[in-house]
Structures are given as structure tokens and as C-alpha cells.
Amino acid sequence: MVFVSAPADPSTEQAAIGHDPAGPVEVSESELASRLRLAVTRLHRRLRQQTAGGLTPSQASALASIERLGSPTLGALAARESVQPPSMTRIVGALEALGYVSRVVDPDDRRVARVAATAEGQCVLQRGRTLKNAFLADQLHRLPDEDREALGALTALLERLVEREDP
Amino acid sequence: MVFVSAPADPSTEQAAIGHDPAGPVEVSESELASRLRLAVTRLHRRLRQQTAGGLTPSQASALASIERLGSPTLGALAARESVQPPSMTRIVGALEALGYVSRVVDPDDRRVARVAATAEGQCVLQRGRTLKNAFLADQLHRLPDEDREALGALTALLERLVEREDP
DNA sequence: TATTGTTATACTCTATAACTATA
């Protein structure tokens, strides 16, 4: 059982999540897939526009993965990010130019390039600075508390969805 | 209160949402915004790859909005999709070439172009055909039931988030 | 003159193919 909204007060649940006054709805897989796909497409577009000052979405995502993975090889990073190696070369190149990551040739196998976040890169990550969160954070701020909490739980779900290996 | 799995390491994450042994986690707005942004970026990338056979994400999204709005003007559609008018001109042009929408000059104000889905376009929408849902539908199929239900709620939330007027 | 949409152009992100260097 998942508590989407505060379970103690079911009367607020309808108001919080979705528009359907009939309450919880059976959602078919394909319809849900379709809606989720559209929502992700649009939200991504909105987020892409918040370009001023920070990293691009790809850069931010890669930087987060770099820190999480430690010192991944460029290939491993590309796989993790669902991107081809040449694309990752460019992304990492940009991050390197910004001073947020460093490239180190692996001593054991000199074909391999390992990527690590610099101190400055870690700063950027930790502070979540990028200004690009402003729009989202503002939207989240306006949500009812239950919705925001639910969104936290469900974002974790989204994350798992993306991180599955089998594409 | 919502019980959220620790976002730090998905490989150790629990199967369903509510059972993190570390206990409840407070989710700050900015951290949540950051995680949601990354998740959306990555998921969008994954979905973008399912290109075979169907519409591009932009086209699918626009087509869905066209049907929902009835016969929107091109400008209204652009606003709804968070895209500039020139971009929408291109997207609609592609959909028109595919035979899924038709452009009609508004008789009252001949500057205005109204866009409507053709019968074939509505077919495409209804059948949710695009093959591109395959990946997502498959992933959803593997989720525990509770998670899938929760995801339905999340999607509704996401939709509302995107549809807000103030950018 | 103001507004709606289009055309022209450029930038970002990503992909595939070909190449370099190590192994």
C-alpha cells in the first residue's frame, strides 16, 4: 500500500491528486504510458528553457551521475546516461571546460578515460545551484503539502524506471 | 507523512515505495526539484530513442493537445505546448504532411490559422499507436501494482505542473 | 500601427561512421 496523500484524511485526497472526483482510478498500462510520455515531453521542454546561468540538463544529469558513480569511465557514464559515447565526450568536454570535472587517463589501461567531479563541480551539485530549479521549485512550492510529499515518493519511482538496465 | 526511499543509491532501493528501513525522509523543495529534473531529463532521453514507426515526441504531444483543445489557433497551441510559434509551425507542418491534422484559415480573422485533427489523426491518438509506448508500457507492466497506481497519480500531478500558465 | 503566422538562420543535443591509440 502506498500512501499517496495523507491517509488519515481521505477527504483531502481527491482534492490533492488529479481532477477526478470519483477518487482512485483504474489506469490501464498503455494509457498511463501514453500520458506519462506526454507529460515528460512537455515538462522536459519547460525545464530546458530555464537556461540562464546554469548547466544544460544533459550536463547537470551527467555531473550528478559522475558524482554518484565516483570516477566512472566515459563509456560507463554514457551507458548510465543512456547516451552514445560520442555524445558523452561532448558533454564531459563542456563540463571540463567549466572546471566542474577532470579527465584522468587510467594508469592500468591507457585507453580508458576516467571522469571525476572537481571540488567546484561538487559545490555546484550540492548547492543545487543552477537557477534552473527555480521554475520547478516554485511550482512545487505552490503545491498542497500532500502532493509535494507524494511527489517525493513518486520521483523515486520515476528514477527507478529510468535506471533499469534493459532498454 | 510519506515514506520515501533514500534516493542516493537506487541499486539498493526497496521494491516498493513504502518500506525503507532507514525510515521517513524529509524532502526539501529544492532537492526534490533537482531530482525530478534529472529524472525527467533521463526519462525523456530514453523515450526519445523509441523512434521507430511513430511520431516524434513533439508531434505526439502537439497532436494530443490539438485534439484536447478542439481547433486551437496555432498561437494558442504553441503557448499550450510551451513552444514558440515558429517551432509550432514546423511541428504542425509535419503533422499535416502525415495527414494527421488540417490547417484551416479562420473566416473571421484571416490571419489566424486553426488546426484540427483529421480522422486519421484521431485514430492514431486513440489507438495510442506509436510503438513508442512499448518501452514504457513494458516497464510499467513490471512494476508492483501499488507503484503503478501511484504512478497514475504522479502523472496527473506532472500534467498539472506543466499546464500551469505562469512560466 | 498591432497582431498572427511564416521564413531564414543559428544553436544545442544527439546519433552513426570513420579514425586513433592502446591492448
Added chain:
DNA sequence: TATAGTTATAGAGTATAACAATA
């Protein structure tokens, strides 16, 4: 010969600026 990464090139998708048609 096989592998890791890079360079070269091309194709989406979107943006801004300049333009056309209409009001």
C-alpha cells in the same frame, strides 16, 4: 584483432529576428 574514446558529419528540435498578410 578488439576495445575505449575521439573526431567528423548529419539530423532532430528549438530559438530569435526579420518578414508577410491581415486587422
